[in-house]
Amino acid sequence: MSADVKHTTQSTFPVLEQLFTGAQEHVERILASDIYPRFVKHQITASATMALAEHREKFQGLGDCFCLTDPRLGAPNLSP
DSSP states (O other), X not given: OHHHHHHHHHHHHXXXXXXXXXXXXXXXXXIIIIIHHHHHXXXXXXXXXXXXXXXXXXXXXXXHHOOEEETTTTEEEOOO
């Protein structure tokens, strides 16, 4: 029985590891190309909005309408 368990372990684990390695690489690509950049934009927008809102008299209206633009598109990005 010990030999059977050892054989099964040695033949199954490498296949499972390849399966999870592919999934991990896919998730890392999505994080790097989409999720993290959107998170950073959201944090920058939120921080700038708060900073501008704290000084309303100096930056009238900017704290209420601040948004980031995507330089690749040239249009405002209204989603957080």
